[in-house]
Amino acid sequence: MIRLDNIVKQNGHQILFVAASMGLRKGEKVGLVGPNGAGKTTLFRMIAGEEKPDDGQVTVETGMTIGYFSQDVGEMAGQSAVAAVMDGVGPVSALSAEMAALEAAMVDPDRAGEMEAIVERYGEVQTRFQELDGYALEARAREVLAGLSFSQERMDGDVGLLSGGWKMRVALARILLMRPDAMLLDEPSNHLDLESLIWLEAFLKTYDGALLMTSHDREFMNRIVGKIVEIDGGTLTTYSGNYDFYDQQRALNEKQRQAQFERQQAMLAKEIKFIERFKARASHAAQVQSRVKKLDKIERVEPPRRRQSMQFEFRAPPRSGDDVASFRDVHKGYGSLPIYAGLDFQVRRKERWCVLGANGAGKSTLLKMAAGEIGPDRGSVALGASVRMGYFAQHSMDLLDGDDTIFETLEAAFPLAGQGALRTLAGCFGFSGDDVEKTCRVLSGGEKARLVMAMMLFDPPNFLVLDEPTNHLDMATKDMLVAALSEFEGTMLFVSHDRHFLAALSNRVLELTPEGVHQFGGGYTDYVARTGQEAPGLHPG
Incomplete structure (x- = not known):
């Protein structure tokens, strides 16, 4: 259905993908994982056709519909949440809006003279609305919005008055109502409460199209996906199984790779020691030469790229009363x-x-x-x-x-703490090296939350x-x-x-x-x- 073959993609100076490949078939539910900035959103955008790879091929089956939910919702205003959700499905929403306008015109005494034309037009619009199964669609739109915790009042209110988090839900509902052949969901679990999350989980389990999604919610990911694609160092690696299985498998692979690397390093050290020891002796010239050639031919094992695992240890808080x-x-x-x-x-x-x-x-x-x-x-x-x-x-x-900056913020909060202690604290919460010089203005929501924490x-x-x-x-x-x-x-x-x-x-x-x-x-x-x-x-x- 969807294939990426030998993708190369650079973003500014950062190389995101080097000869990366993956596939997504009908009915597959795949989790996309990788550190922040690894290129997850870029991958979605390439599949959705919003960006092109610098090299390699993105193939999407002809006639296939794709629904892409991103964190960048865009402007929504001037229509109800229900209308905004139906908008994603095409002309039905425009017909619904016209019917509502015509219904208002029918009871407007100032337009009594136009009544015949209004009623005629209403008949035409209503017929087309019925042909497109508009009434059923509206019921389904309301069902999806209710699943995402919208009250009736909120469904019918102006979408422009909603907060960012609720607009995200409208954008998500739009994709769910579409039921496209493939869904690309970038962090759909953000901004949802527990009830909505459980409803979405059930919805996605019964969805029969292809699904590629990212989520920071381990439990949500575990229950939905049967495969994980990891972006790491520009390549795409596919693991069968849910997130927990991937986590265990990755740790095992890393351990094996480390052992392999250490074995090779020991062997190389032994060979180099022999060469150094005997290179000046004519009697060993042939042996030395053959070992030098052997070393040149050996393919070097790279050590595993270690993920920085953050650890934070609490100081004991003062004891409170019972x-x-x-x-x-x-x-x-x-x-x-x-x-x-x-x-x-x-x-x-x-x-x-x-x-x-x-x-x-x-x-x-x-x-x-x-x-x-x-x-x-x-x-x-x-x-x-x-x-x-x-x-x-x-x-x-x-x-x-x-x-x-991050560092100035920490320094102002803890004027008596030493620089070293504050840098260690920043590191525990994912701000290493030069990150501490970023100003708070440019921080993402996650970075701000980590700093406050x-x-x-x-x-x-x-x-x-x-x-x-x-x-x-x-x-x-x-x-x-x-x-x-x-x-x-x-x-x-x-x-x-x-x-x-x-x-x-x-x-x-x-x-x-x-x-x-x-x-x-x-x-x-x-x-x-x-x-x-x-x-x-x-x-x-």
Whole structure:
């Protein structure tokens, strides 16, 4: 269906691909992995025809439709979310918009004189709309949007008023509704809550076209793909199996390659020693010559390119009292919408609460009250004795000064820390060498999140309140964060849509549902086993 043969591609001074090849067949679901900047988006763009390789061939089967979802959504405004989603499918959306305009004209007293022409035109447009199965399409568009957590109100509202994250969902829904022969999905799991993520997973499992996708969500990737293509050092390597299998296989290959390299180095050292020792002796001239020739012919084994694995070790935070946070008879609402009515909830030392609940259930509101960002309408929220809190939310990243470099930001936060300690800290969070001289203005969302996290964890609080800490983070940073937080001796209250993160770190679950708030002893894995669902209100299908 889709083939890349001996692709060569350079971006500025950076060589992305050298004689790289891969294939994608109908029904295959493939995960694309590689470090940031390795060329994943460029590969998508070449398949989608938005970029050309410098050399080599990209072949797409004639007549094949491709849906490409990228992080660059573009402008959307002046139409409803439903109309914007149907737009991707072609003329149906324009007909739907014209029908809506004609329906408005029919009840407009100023246009009574044109009524015959309006009704006639309405009949023509409606007939064409029906021929294209427009009514069914609209129902399907609404179904996809509902799966991605859109309320009816949001579906019918102006798409231009939505935040960036919700516009991303509209762009994704467009591709899903198209059901093209092949989907290229660049980070579709970004900006989704847990419910939407689980719905998308089920949708993609039943999709019968070809799928090539990237995702920083290990669990999501594991459940969908049956093959991994890795971009590494300009080449494409294909592994059969899911992400975990690839991870193990890659580590094994690296180990074997290292052993092979070391064996060859030992043999070369022995040969060179012999040549050095006997090169001046005439009696050994023939032997020396033959060994020199042998060395010239040996194909050198390259050592494996080591992935930098980041590790961060916590300093022990100061001990807090046993009662860390108390919510007593908390009432909180927005306008006429009640979110909490009489919430009683206690966080005790060393507990790690993950908060689950559908969009709008009040997860972020709970965290903001714990962090003291907002107060309850009634009741009390109090922190216990000796509690030092660290709060991470998406807006934390907006507080960075765009003109300061990464290093200056860290230096301002920790004026007494030495340069070496701050460089080590930056390195743990993926900023090595000259990276620390980048200004905050040019940082990506993931880089900003890593910087804010580094500042929060360097001198750790004993109570971490984290609202979606894994958004924007790549797998290597997430793995580092999970490893570091596993060793954290304090208390945690957090929201995340990353199931690997939830399962690894929680030992309590607070479930927010329309029926009420439920508390579960045991972590996320126990919650799934006990309730038979991965998120509130979702049942295994």
